[in-house]
Amino acid sequence: MRDAVVLLSGGLDSATAAALTRPRFRLHALSFRYGQRHAVEIQAARRVARALGIRDHRVVRIDLGVFGGSALTDLAIAVPKWRRIGRRIPATYVPARNTIFLAFAAAWAETLGARDLVIGVNVLDSSGYPDCRPAFLRAFERVLIAGTKAGAEGGRWRIHAPLVRMTKAQIIRAGLRAGVDYALTHSCYDPGPGGSACGACDACVLRRRGFEEIGMEDPALC
Amino acid sequence: MRDAVVLLSGGLDSATAAALTRPRFRLHALSFRYGQRHAVEIQAARRVARALGIRDHRVVRIDLGVFGGSALTDLAIAVPKWRRIGRRIPATYVPARNTIFLAFAAAWAETLGARDLVIGVNVLDSSGYPDCRPAFLRAFERVLIAGTKAGAEGGRWRIHAPLVRMTKAQIIRAGLRAGVDYALTHSCYDPGPGGSACGACDACVLRRRGFEEIGMEDPALC
Numbered sequence: 001m002r003d004a005v006v007l008l009s010g011g012l013d014s015a016t017a018a019a020l021t022r023p024r025f026r027l028h029a030l031s032f033r034y035g036q037r038h039a040v041e042i043q044a045a046r047r048v049a050r051a052l053g054i055r056d057h058r059v060v061r062i063d064l065g066v067f068g069g070s071a072l073t074d075l076a077i078a079v080p081k082w083r084r085i086g087r088r089i090p091a092t093y094v095p096a097r098n099t100i101f102l103a104f105a106a107a108w109a110e111t112l113g114a115r116d117l118v119i120g121v122n123v124l125d126s127s128g129y130p131d132c133r134p135a136f137l138r139a140f141e142r143v144l145i146a147g148t149k150a151g152a153e154g155g156r157w158r159i160h161a162p163l164v165r166m167t168k169a170q171i172i173r174a175g176l177r178a179g180v181d182y183a184l185t186h187s188c189y190d191p192g193p194g195g196s197a198c199g200a201c202d203a204c205v206l207r208r209r210g211f212e213e214i215g216m217e218d219p220a221l222c
Numbered sequence: 223m224r225d226a227v228v229l230l231s232g233g234l235d236s237a238t239a240a241a242l243t244r245p246r247f248r249l250h251a252l253s254f255r256y257g258q259r260h261a262v263e264i265q266a267a268r269r270v271a272r273a274l275g276i277r278d279h280r281v282v283r284i285d286l287g288v289f290g291g292s293a294l295t296d297l298a299i300a301v302p303k304w305r306r307i308g309r310r311i312p313a314t315y316v317p318a319r320n321t322i323f324l325a326f327a328a329a330w331a332e333t334l335g336a337r338d339l340v341i342g343v344n345v346l347d348s349s350g351y352p353d354c355r356p357a358f359l360r361a362f363e364r365v366l367i368a369g370t371k372a373g374a375e376g377g378r379w380r381i382h383a384p385l386v387r388m389t390k391a392q393i394i395r396a397g398l399r400a401g402v403d404y405a406l407t408h409s410c411y412d413p414g415p416g417g418s419a420c421g422a423c424d425a426c427v428l429r430r431r432g433f434e435e436i437g438m439e440d441p442a443l444c
Contacts, residue, residue, distance in 0.1 A: 058288060060284070060285060060288060061285065062284050063283065064329060066282060067329050067330045067333045068333055069333030089374060095328070095330075095333055095370065096325050096328040096332060096366075096369070097329070098369065099325040099328060099365060099369055099370075100322070100325040100326060100329060103318050103321040103322040104322060107286060107289050107317040107319070107322060108289045110291060110317035111289045111290055111291030111317055130368065130371060130373060131370070133369070135368045136365065136369035139361065139365040139369065140369070142365075143361040143362050143364075143365050144318075144321070145361075146355065146357045146360075146361045147318070147320065147352050147353035147358035147361065148317065148318060148321075148352060148353070149315055149317070151352060152311060152352035153311075
């Protein structure tokens with residue numbers, strides 16, 4: 001069984017991506033404490049990793065807040081409440097976030113001798129971030145082939161994004177079949193003091209709609 | 223004058239890259255404390271930034287040591303002393319380092335509204351790291367075009383590597399013309415307790431040869 005590094009935020013998508021790829025890979029999970037206002041998701045990531053039997057879970061601390069520019073890392077910028085997903089990129093976009101996350105995942109993969117990364121991005125029921133698109137992932141694979149020791153020695157790299165073309169409802173259905181306990185996950189960008197979901201940000205609304213579509217209550221809210 | 227983010231390690235190459243691009247850009251310098259054994263280079267980066275009149279210099283702390291796998295971040299792996307530059311990638315290679323550094327530079331650039339990054343990599347008198355090659359830089363530009371808000375909105379990105387095809391002697395000559403004070407820089411991978419250069423690692427040997435070739439003493443050693 002090959003090793004792979006999975007980016008695990010503790011949200012619904014990354015938990016599902018991990019569960020869907022678990023049969024094929026020995027997973028190593030990577031989370032980030034990046035100054036996000038919803039740092040409560042790190043605890044969710046720990047719960048999810050444990051539930052999926054991922055023993056090797058590391059949390060890397062990086063300071064994206066030092067640059068500012070996002071509602072997720074800058075408390076002076078409000079998290080926008082639900083808007084129709086459109087062509088505009090919302091204020092919750094964190095500059096180059098997935099580029100940074102994948103770079104760290106690749107660094108860890110190289111030391112493990114792994115050439116597979118897993119990421120739970122998707123383009124349909126998402127906030128429209130450019131670093132969630134297939135073209136971005138393919139371009140990043142080419143960076144790894146050109147810029148790593150493994151690539152220079154002729155190795156391949158593969159970024160697996162099993163959810164990339166799925167709707168939120170399809171993701172939840174697939175995750176339930178793969179044994180994800182969504183009660184353990186956290187999605188809200190703007191949680192209350194006790195970590196409770198706001199119910200109104202993009203992440204909350206997309207999640208609620210997904211559960212509504214399959215006629216199920218969100219177990220994290222029960 | 224456009225803004226650009228320059229990766230400034232405090233070494234000879236990045237100081238020169240900054241000096242050569244300074245006439246064209248308002249530079250913002252970025253350094254990393256990444257668990258490197260030669261963290262003394264951060265002080266050199268501060269001196270260089272000040273000497274070049276770069277007012278905006280940030281040092282981001284990231285923990286690459288958590289993954290290990292490099293002689294530069296893992297004290298259990300010895301820094302190899304001089305070897306002939308060959309096709310093998312040495313133990314001082316840090317997995318995905320420039321991928322991570324450029325990702326952070328891009329994040330900062332996005333918040334500044336900048337689309338230009340500067341990096342002092344070169345392929346001739348270098349240690350043969352794959353993430354210093356032109357193909358890697360071009361691939362990374364495509365990641366930024368595909369994966370950033372600026373790119374999604376039709377913007378271009380450019381990674382400037384003014385030294386990429388220069389020998390160490392050419393770099394030093396160009397830097398001297400551009401006003402670099404090499405006494406302020408630090409290159410050694412394996413410095414002694416007081417920060418003194420070991421004289422025997424790849425970085426030291428390449429640097430010494432460069433100064434020898436132009437018939438000048440290294441001012442950092444005088």
